[in-house]
Amino acid sequence: MTQLTIGTELDTPNTSVQLDARRFNRHTFWCGQSGSGKTYALGVVLEQLLLHTELPMLILDPNSDFVRLNEARETAGDDVAARVAETDIRVFHSSRSDGERLHVRYVDLSTPSKAALLQLDPIADPEEYNLLLHIEEHTEVIDTDNMVARLRASDDPGMRRLANRVDNLEVLDWDLWSRGSTTVTDAIDERPRATVMDLGGFAHQAEPKIAALAVLEHLWRNREERRPILIVIDEAHNLCPPNPRTDVERALTEQLVQIAAEGRKFGLWLLLSTQRPTKIHPNVLSQCDNLGLMRVNAPRDLAELADVFGFAGDKVSRSQRFTQGQALFAGGFIAQPTYVQMGQRLTEESGGDVRVPLREG
Structure with missing residues (x-):
C-alpha cells in the first residue's frame, strides 16, 4: 500500500488525505509550536507507516512520547490490535528497570x-x-x-x-555503557519495524546525545549496506542546533549534517520534529523535501519556512490560525499543498501535559 490516510481536508471534512509512503525516501521536516498537537500528529503518521509499509524506523524519543507505540488503543479495533501485536516494535528504556535497557558500547x-x-x-x-x-x-x-x-x-x-x-x-x-550486554545497535542491525530509544531518563545531560551519536555513527559506518531506515528525531533541536555549544553537540550535529547531505542515496532518511525551524542547523533543514507544519505564530519562523520550503507557496501563513491538530502538508509525499485535520491515534500516547490541580467544590 502506497497511500497512508492521515486525516481529512480541513476545508472539506468528508475528503480524506493521503501521504505517498514511497516519498519518505526524502528527508522530512515536522514543525509546530507547543500545544499544536505536533507529537500526537506525528504518531498518526508513524502508525500508518508501521501498519502499511515495511519501512524500518528508528525513533529518538527524548520525552518518552512513543514508548507505548506497541500498545493499540481499545478504540482501534481488534484487527488493528492484532496487527500491532504481531509487529516487531522494540522499546529501549534509559531509566525503567523493566523492559530492554538502552545501552551502547x-x-x-x-x-x-x-x-x-x-x-x-x-x-x-x-x-x-x-x-x-x-x-x-x-x-x-x-x-x-x-x-x-x-x-x-x-x-x-x-x-x-x-x-x-x-x-x-x-x-x-554512566549507565549508558553496555559493559558486555547487548546494545541498541545490535537490535537495529536486526531491523525491527520500529526501534524506540527512550532518551529522557539518563542522569547526565550528555548521555542521550552520546546514545544518539553512537547509533547514527553506526548507521553511517554501515551505509554501504543500503538497508533503508527512517530516522525519526523528536525535539530535533536538541541534537542538531544551529550553534552547537559543546564538543559532543558539535560531533552530533556534524554527523546529522552529513546524513542530511548524503544519506538519502544509502537509505538513511530523516524525519525531524521540532517547535521552530530556526532551532535546526540550516544545513540539515535545507535538505528536507517534505513539510508537515502545524501551528506556528512567530513571523521570523514563518519567513524561514516560506524561504526554505518554497514549494508550499504562501500557504504557510495560515498556520498562525491553526487550532490543535490542524496542519499543512507539502512536498514530495503529497500531490499538492494541503490543509489537514489530523486523524485519531491507533496506539497509546505517553507523555502529554501535566494537569493543573484544581480544588473540588
Missing part, C-alpha cells in the same frame, strides 16, 4: 567522538589526543570496567594523564 564510538566525550582537543591536548588515536592498539585497556586501572598502570605518563581525565569526568560510570 564505548568502544564503538569513533575516535573524534571519544575525544569529544573526553573534552580533548587535538591542538590544545596533542599528547592525550594522540594516545586516544592509538589506544585501540592496546586491546587490554578498551573495556570500560578496567580502562582507568590499565591506563594508570602504564609506564607512559601520558597514559596516566589520560586516566586522570577519564576518571575526573566520570564518563565511564
Whole structure:
C-alpha cells in the first residue's frame, strides 16, 4: 500500500488525505509550536507507516512520547490490535528497570567522538589526543570496567594523564555503557519495524546525545549496506542546533549534517520534529523535501519556512490560525499543498501535559 490516510481536508471534512509512503525516501521536516498537537500528529503518521509499509524506523524519543507505540488503543479495533501485536516494535528504556535497557558500547564510538566525550582537543591536548588515536592498539585497556586501572598502570605518563581525565569526568560510570550486554545497535542491525530509544531518563545531560551519536555513527559506518531506515528525531533541536555549544553537540550535529547531505542515496532518511525551524542547523533543514507544519505564530519562523520550503507557496501563513491538530502538508509525499485535520491515534500516547490541580467544590 502506497497511500497512508492521515486525516481529512480541513476545508472539506468528508475528503480524506493521503501521504505517498514511497516519498519518505526524502528527508522530512515536522514543525509546530507547543500545544499544536505536533507529537500526537506525528504518531498518526508513524502508525500508518508501521501498519502499511515495511519501512524500518528508528525513533529518538527524548520525552518518552512513543514508548507505548506497541500498545493499540481499545478504540482501534481488534484487527488493528492484532496487527500491532504481531509487529516487531522494540522499546529501549534509559531509566525503567523493566523492559530492554538502552545501552551502547564505548568502544564503538569513533575516535573524534571519544575525544569529544573526553573534552580533548587535538591542538590544545596533542599528547592525550594522540594516545586516544592509538589506544585501540592496546586491546587490554578498551573495556570500560578496567580502562582507568590499565591506563594508570602504564609506564607512559601520558597514559596516566589520560586516566586522570577519564576518571575526573566520570564518563565511564554512566549507565549508558553496555559493559558486555547487548546494545541498541545490535537490535537495529536486526531491523525491527520500529526501534524506540527512550532518551529522557539518563542522569547526565550528555548521555542521550552520546546514545544518539553512537547509533547514527553506526548507521553511517554501515551505509554501504543500503538497508533503508527512517530516522525519526523528536525535539530535533536538541541534537542538531544551529550553534552547537559543546564538543559532543558539535560531533552530533556534524554527523546529522552529513546524513542530511548524503544519506538519502544509502537509505538513511530523516524525519525531524521540532517547535521552530530556526532551532535546526540550516544545513540539515535545507535538505528536507517534505513539510508537515502545524501551528506556528512567530513571523521570523514563518519567513524561514516560506524561504526554505518554497514549494508550499504562501500557504504557510495560515498556520498562525491553526487550532490543535490542524496542519499543512507539502512536498514530495503529497500531490499538492494541503490543509489537514489530523486523524485519531491507533496506539497509546505517553507523555502529554501535566494537569493543573484544581480544588473540588
